[in-house]
Amino acid sequence: MKSKASSPFWVPIYAFLTTIIAGGLLLKLDVCHPGKPLSFLDAIFTATSAVCVTGLAVVDTGSFFSRTGQTVILTLIQLGGLGIMTYASLVIYLLGKKVSAADRIAVSQTLIHDPSFNIGKFIVGVVTAVLSIELIGAVLLNRMDPQGFAPYSAIFHSVSAFCNAGFSLYPDSLSTWKDHAGINFVFIALIVMGGLGFYVLTELWQKLCDYIRRKKRPITAHPISWQTHIVLETTFFLIIAGAVALLLAESLRAHAIPNFESNELSALFQSVTCRTAGFNTLDISSMTNVSLIFMIFLMLIGGSPGSCAGGLKTTTFRALFGFVLAKIRGRSQVRVGWYALTEDSINKSLTIMALAGVILGTAVILLSITEGGNIPHTQARGHFIEILFETVSAFATVGLSTGITPKLTSAGKVIIISLMFVGRLGPVWLLTAINNWQSEPRYKVPEDDLSLG
Structure with missing residues (x-):
């Protein structure tokens, strides 16, 4: 039992839980919000939202918390963005101590899903690159609007953007700058880089360095790896398709309300940010x-x-899309880009989708009960889509809300906290950790076909 409890798959769970509790205890201190009451549940909610880089908030971050409280939240965001185990292993590595096999597996699974890499060199490179990107983003924001993004505000928003956290020091998020192209594109760049994944960023950086140094590489059929190609292609498609869809959807409202402003920049920003960043330039x-x-x-x-992002992931989406397309075409292989997927990859993508469906369905039902289960349908019209939106936002660690987060009941907050935690770890990771406690039966039962469809 002890060996199972210390499995590397449980290490991130313990790390996240410990950090959330510690963050909640710090945020509960009066110095973080002088003279303003904050319940322990709300403190844990805020800490969970920060560590799980979600951005849902029961109180306004900028006006409720002091600079000390905001710094605690900023620290939790930075820790949660790369994963607690990343920083723990970095400290151990820099102190010259050997990184345990458990930490190696936990960090590699979290960052690049490859346990065979040089953990010390990779982590130092990743943390250095992340801090550099966040610093550059902060400098650009401060230069473009020194008043709106003073040094501290610029750093806070740059870290929040790259970590895909969505926390803002302004009550209306980034609505003030919805027409400022420069600031919009700085946030878009930070969000996209934070959501591509460290494996992709590392490969692209290496390619750029080789190009600058004019270093010759072995001639290959493709300039980038298959996974990087799929990630970039799918990300670009979702950004453009999402922007077009939102622009067309909001044009319906623009026809009904002549003074309503909906433009390509706002649609593009929302398309990028709603894939886990949580900032908004329009009133959701x-x-x-x-x-x-x-x-x-x-x-x-x-x-x-x-990456720092949540959700089912772009690669899962491509795998599921390829699976459906293959079945429609009557093909035995599921082709995604240059290669066909293995049966294990297909099963994993289907498992992810099924688990997400069960988790989200259960959460929606529970929230429908806790947040107005006694209200007749005629009085609660529109409430269901708000609950569904909030549920998906929490599970995918996005942080966007239609405005019901501060109004949640205590039971509702606990449900959202659980969703954020599971969403940050990933349903498959949690299932793997739970399965680690189980033992495979030493027998098999007879098999037969079941009529389906």
Whole structure:
């Protein structure tokens, strides 16, 4: 039992839980919000949202918390962005101590899903690159608007953007800058880089360095790896398709409300941010149901494996899309890009989708009970899509809300906290950790076909 409890698959779970509890205890201190009451549940909710880089908030971060409280949240965001085990292993490595096999597996699975890499060199490179990107983003934000993004605010928002956290020091998020192309594109760049995955970023950086140094590489059929190609291609498609869909959906409202401003920049920003970042330049609560449905779809897909983003991941989306397409065409192989997927990859993608469906379905039912289960349908119209939106936002660690987060009951907050935690770890990781406690039966039962469809 002890060996199972210390399995490397449980290490990140313990690390995240410990950090959330410690963060909640710190945020509960009066110095983080002088003279303003904050319940322990709300403190844990905020800490979970920060560590799980979600961005859902029961109180306004900028006005409720002091600079000390905001710094605690910023620290939790940074720790949660790369994963607690990353920093723990970095400290151990820099101190010259041997990194355990458990830490090696945990970090490699979290970052690049490859346990055979040089953990010390890789982690130092990743942390250095991340801090450099966040610093550059902060400098650009400060240069473009020194008043709106003073040094501290610029750093806070740059870290929050790259880590795909969505926490903002302004009550209306980034609505003030919805027409500022420069600031919009800085946030878009930070969010996209944070959501591509460290494996992809590392490969692209290496390619760029080789190009600058004019270093010759072995001639290959493709300039980048298959996974990087799939991630970039799918990310680009989702950004453009999402922007077009949102622009068309909001144009319905623009025809009905002449003074309503909907433009390509706002649609592009929302397409990027709703795939796990959580910032907004438009009022989410006033968007059309069609827009919310498109956003739910984008939130559910999320970012890419080994990134700061949540969701089912872009590669899972491509695998599922390829699976459906192959079945429609009557083909035995599921082809995605240059290669066909293995049966294990297909089974894993189907498992992820099934688990997500069960988790989200259960959460929606529970929230429907806790957040107005006694209200007749005639009085609760529109409430279901708000609950569904909130549920997907929490599970995919996005942080966008139609405005019901501060109004949640205590039971509702516990449900959202659980969703954020499971969503950050990933349903498959949690299932693997649970399965690690189980033993494979030493017998098999007879097999038979079941009529389906």
